[in-house]
Each structure stands twice: as C-alpha cells, then as structure tokens.
Amino acid sequence: MEQYSMNxxxxxxxxxxxxxxxxxxxxxVKDISSEMSFLEMIDVLNEEMIREGKDPIAFDHDCxxxxxxxxxxxxxxxxxxxxxxxxxxxxxxxAYKDGDTxxxxxxxxxxxxxxxxxxxxxxxxxxxxxxxxxxxxxTGSPVDANAIxxxxxxxxxxxxxxxxxxxxxxxxxxxxxxxxxxxxxKVTHLALLPQGDPERRSRALKMVAQMDKEGFGACxxxxxxxxxxxxxxxxxxxxxxxxxxxxAGLVAE
Amino acid sequence: MKWSELFTSSVGKKVIMALTGIFLILFLIxxxxxxxxxxxxxxGEMFNKGAHFMGSNIVPRILEIGLFAGIILHIVQGLMLEFxxxxxxxxxxxxxxxxxxxxxxxxxxxxxxxxxxLFLVVHIADFWLxxxxxxxxxxxxxxxxxxxxxxxxxxxxxxxxxxxxxxSLAWHLLHGFQSAFRTFGVSNKKYLxxxxxxxxxxxxxxxxxxxxxxxxxxxxxV
Ligand code: HEM
Ligand code: SF4
Ligand code: FES
Numbered sequence: 001m002e003q004y005s006m007n008x009x010x011x012x013x014x015x016x017x018x019x020x021x022x023x024x025x026x027x028x029v030k031d032i033s034s035e036m037s038f039l040e041m042i043d044v045l046n047e048e049m050i051r052e053g054k055d056p057i058a059f060d061h062d063c064x065x066x067x068x069x070x071x072x073x074x075x076x077x078x079x080x081x082x083x084x085x086x087x088x089x090x091x092x093x094x095a096y097k098d099g100d101t102x103x104x105x106x107x108x109x110x111x112x113x114x115x116x117x118x119x120x121x122x123x124x125x126x127x128x129x130x131x132x133x134x135x136x137x138x139t140g141s142p143v144d145a146n147a148i149x150x151x152x153x154x155x156x157x158x159x160x161x162x163x164x165x166x167x168x169x170x171x172x173x174x175x176x177x178x179x180x181x182x183x184x185x186k187v188t189h190l191a192l193l194p195q196g197d198p199e200r201r202s203r204a205l206k207m208v209a210q211m212d213k214e215g216f217g218a219c220x221x222x223x224x225x226x227x228x229x230x231x232x233x234x235x236x237x238x239x240x241x242x243x244x245x246x247x248a249g250l251v252a253e
Numbered sequence: 254m255k256w257s258e259l260f261t262s263s264v265g266k267k268v269i270m271a272l273t274g275i276f277l278i279l280f281l282i283x284x285x286x287x288x289x290x291x292x293x294x295x296x297g298e299m300f301n302k303g304a305h306f307m308g309s310n311i312v313p314r315i316l317e318i319g320l321f322a323g324i325i326l327h328i329v330q331g332l333m334l335e336f337x338x339x340x341x342x343x344x345x346x347x348x349x350x351x352x353x354x355x356x357x358x359x360x361x362x363x364x365x366x367x368x369x370x371l372f373l374v375v376h377i378a379d380f381w382l383x384x385x386x387x388x389x390x391x392x393x394x395x396x397x398x399x400x401x402x403x404x405x406x407x408x409x410x411x412x413x414x415x416x417x418x419x420x421s422l423a424w425h426l427l428h429g430f431q432s433a434f435r436t437f438g439v440s441n442k443k444y445l446x447x448x449x450x451x452x453x454x455x456x457x458x459x460x461x462x463x464x465x466x467x468x469x470x471x472x473x474x475v
Contacts, residue, residue: 011347022344074348076348077348077353078353078354103347105346108342108344108345108346109342110340110342173350173354175338175355175360176338176341177338177341177342178263178341208262208263209262212263215341216263217263217337218334218338219263219264220334220338220362220432221359221428221431221435221436222355222360223359224353224354224355226354227353227354227355228353228354235435236440236442236445237440238435239434239435239436239438239439239445240438241264242264242267242435242436242437243437243438246268246438249259249265250259252254253254
C-alpha cells in the first residue's frame with residue numbers, strides 16, 4: 001500500500017484524576033503518516049503539547065507489539081479500535097484517511113477507575129489472579145518434557161486460553177462490565193493441564209468470588225467480549241468456567 | 254460453600270435465570286400444545302375438554318403453584334440482575350458500541366422481559382383470574398374458556414398487546430434459549446450448534462403459534 005499522510009481531528013477524554021470530572025478536548029494533528037502506529041500518532045501530539053508547555057495525554061503502553069496488554073483505548077465505540085484481533089499499539093494509521101475525526105475514551109467500568117486521562121487502574125485483574133489463578137507448588141527446575149503425559153487437544157485449548165494478555169477490553173466492551181471472558185481464559189488455561197487439575201475446583205470458586213467483590217457485573221452471554229478480544233479468546237471458555245464453577249459449588253462443603 | 258453463597262454469586266444468579274427460564278420453556282410447550290386444539294374446528298369442544306382437565310385436576314393445579322413461583326423468581330431475579338449490571342458502569346461511553354459484536358436482542362433481555370410481563374398481567378387478568386375466581390380458587394365450576402376467548406379477542410387493543418407479547422417472547426427466547434445452556438456449562442461446539450438450531454426453531458414456531466390464536470379469533474377463522 002502507498003504511504004500517505006493525513007490531518008485528523010481527535011476528541012480525547014481528559015481527566016486529571018479519579019475524583020475529578022473529565023471532559024473531551026479536541027486536538028488537530030497534522031501530517032500523520034499512514035505507516036505510523038496509533039500510539040505513535042498520539043506521541044506526535046504529546047511531543048507538540050510538551051513543547052507548548054501543555055499537559056500531555058496520559059495513556060498506558062509497554063511492549064507496543066501486542067503482547068503485554070497495557071495499551072487500552074476505546075476508539076470510536078470499540079475497544080482497541082476498528083481492527084479485529086488487534087491491540088491499539090498494533091493499530092496502524094492506514095486504518096484512517098485524511099479529515100477523519102476520532103473519538104478516544106478510556107475503558108469504562110467501576111472496577112477500572114480512571115487514574116488519569118486514558119489510563120485506568122486494572123489492579124482488580126491482578127487481585128483476581130492472586131485469588132486463584134496459579135498452581136501452588138514450587139516448580140523447581142524443569143522436568144522432562146514428556147514426564148507428564150498431556151493430551152494434544154487439551155494442550156492446544158489451554159494454550160489458546162493462555163494467550164489472554166489481561167488487557168481488559170472484554171470488560172470495556174461488555175454491557176454488564178463483566179470480567180468473565182478474562183476469568184474464563186485464566187481458569188481454562190490451568191484447568192485443562194494436569195498441573196492445574198488438582199486445584200481446578202477451588203480455583204473457579206475463589207476467582208469468581210473475587211471478581212464479584214471487585215464490582216464486575218454478571219455475564220449474559222452477549223458475545224461483545226469475544227468480538228473485541230485482541231487474542232481471539234473464545235466465549236466457549238465462559239461456558240466452561242460456568243461448568244467448573246457449578247461442579248465445584250455443588251460439591252464444596 | 255453454602256447454598257446461599259452459591260446462588261447469590263454472579264454465576265449462581267445466572268443459573269437461577271437459566272433454570273427458571275428452561276422451566277418456563279417447558280411450560281410453553283404444554284401451553285401451546287393444549288391451546289392449539291382451538292384449531293380442531295369443533296367449536297371449542299376439544300379445547301374445553303383440555304381446559305377442564307387442566308383446571309379440575311389436582312396435579313396441574315399443584316404444578317401451577319410451581320409455575321407462579323418460577324415466573325416470579327425469574328422476573329424478580331431478572332430485573333435485579335439488569336439493574337445491578339447497569340450500575341457497574343457509572344460513567345458511560347460517549348460513543349456506544351451498539352451492534353459491533355453483539356445482537357440488539359441479547360442486550361435487551363430486561364426490556365423484552367418487561368414487555369412480556371406487561372402482556373402477562375393482562376393475559377392473567379383476561380383468563381386465569383375470572384376462571385379461578387369462578388372456581389372459588391379450588392376445584393369448582395369453570396367458565397367456558399373458548400367462549401371467553403371469542404369475547405376477549407374481539408377488542409383490537411387486546412389483540413395488539415398479545416401480538417406485542419409474542420413478538421417480545423420470540424426475541425427473548427432467541428437469545429435466552431441458547432444462553433441458558435451456556436450458563437449450564439455446555440461448551441462443546443457440536444452440542445452448541447444443535448442447541449442453536451433447536452433454539453431458533455423454538456423461538457420462531459412457538460411465539461408464532463401463540464400469536465395466531467388471537468388473530469384466528471379476531472378474524473373469525475375458528
Ligand atoms: C414465558 C416467559 C419467559 C420465558 C420462557 C423466559 C425465558 C428465559 C430464558 C431461557 C433466559 C435465559 C437464561 C440464561 O441466559 O441463562 C431468560 C433470561 C432472562 N429473562 Fe426471561 N423468560 C420469560 C419471561 C421473562 C420476564 C417476564 C422477564 C422480566 C420482566 C424476564 C427477564 C429476563 C432477564 C432479565 C433475563 C436475563 C438476561 C440474560 O441472561 O441475557 N423474562 N429468560
Ligand atoms: S480475554 Fe481478551 S479482551 Fe479480555 S483481558 Fe484477555 S486478552 Fe484482553
Ligand atoms: S502496548 Fe503491549 S499490547 Fe499494546
């Protein structure tokens with residue numbers, strides 16, 4: 001594709017901190033290359049604002065290669081922007097054309113309070129993991145790869161679920177602000193492997209209890225989460241989590 | 254884990270919705286089957302026999318209590334869930350996500366359910382209440398329900414409300430039928446495909462059959 005440059009209008013959510021009321025501010029950006037990433041486009045704007053002595057737009061990012069899950073922008077009514085199976089850092093400006101107006105909001109959910117501008121506090125996800133998203137043994141040095149037999153299909157399904165980068169787009173997209181896709185990815189990833197099997201019951205119970213405590217909503221299977229997940233985590237995992245939870249809850253004393 | 258903990262968790266609440274929802278679906282099968290006898294073209298003879306069996310027999314009358322309990326639980330829990338879920342995002346989005354990724358009816362279960370409820374109130378006041386009060390709420394003399402239908406379905410607004418009820422039910426079931434099985438934990442693609450097909454068929458055929466009942470009376474087809 002030919003490289004081209006464009007001028008854009010950005011409407012960006014600005015909010016000083018969690019307690020202050022936020023608002024949209026409008027910015028013009030000029031000569032943006034179609035080969036830039038979306039975050040580089042924001043960098044250009046931020047550098048200009050710094051030169052002018054203004055407060056740059058705060059946003060989360062780390063790897064900028066679609067693997068860390070830090071970047072989080074709700075762009076024109078869709079978490080991570082218009083592309084499928086994609087993070088904002090991997091969204092490129094060739095998705096836009098000259099003269100476009102782009103509206104950028106932070107993830108919105110009570111469980112993800114805004115820290116500043118487009119940055120939200122996702123430590124509720126960390127606490128859900130801490131509640132049970134682990135295997136409680138000292139693993140020591142690696143054992144022989146074939147010492148524990150693992151069914152290939154199970155290993156593949158587990159690996160697909162383990163691809164979740166904990167970005168929170170699923171919560172951001174869900175009308176109920178439910179974290180079930182994230183939770184189901186973590187539970188599935190561990191439940192399908194022999195190492196995770198002994199704790200699968202208590203894990204599902206503990207993680208769901210923590211999710212409820214953090215103020216996420218209940219899932220109603222709308223499928224919006226799956227549609228925006230940058231890692232293609234399947235909604236079938238939610239049904240598996242329901243099964244794990246029910247099986248555990250019905251027998252737990 | 255106590256029962257109370259299990260059924261008040263986010264997943265547990267959904268399981269109650271699914272259990273009561275499937276129970277209501279089972280009821281609908283019986284209800285639509287019995288009512289279809291209005292099309293026997295015998296002036297309501299077969300229909301009234303069926304109605305008499307259901308109304309004068311102790312077993313359906315006991316099941317009726319379960320039905321009321323089930324629907325009340327479904328409605329109360331459904332509306333509470335709807336409001337709780339809405340409260341989880343105090344600050345909304347300026348640009349709504351809309352249909353990017355989910356179907357409108359899957360996001361409108363509360364509204365669709367409320368429309369069904371509106372219809373249900375009128376429906377119960379039309380038939381169940383007069384019939385049962387005539388029976389002294391025990392096993393007494395019933396009224397002729399076929400004649401009653403002929404009378405009730407002469408009014409345009411009643412027919413319109415019944416059609417709205419059936420229309421809402423169709424969309425409610427289109428999401429609800431398959432959603433209930435996901436809530437029970439069916440994640441196997443092979444079964445989900447089957448459930449989806451049956452669900453779509455059920456959601457179209459049953460509400461359509463119900464909708465044709467007031468229409469048939471209104472136009473004098475029966
Ligand atoms: C004969 C009437 C009805 C039938 C057969 C029915 C059936 C169902 C089914 C099968 C579900 C899916 C459960 C799940 O996803 O796990 C459901 C969910 C729901 N129903 Fe109903 N329902 C009926 C009436 C109502 C009424 C009267 C209301 C409210 C006033 C209502 C409100 C809801 C709500 C809020 C949900 C949860 C939405 C969701 O999980 O997506 N329903 N219903
Ligand atoms: S399930 Fe997908 S959308 Fe949700 S946190 Fe994981 S990677 Fe992000
Ligand atoms: S910055 Fe790491 S995934 Fe986007």
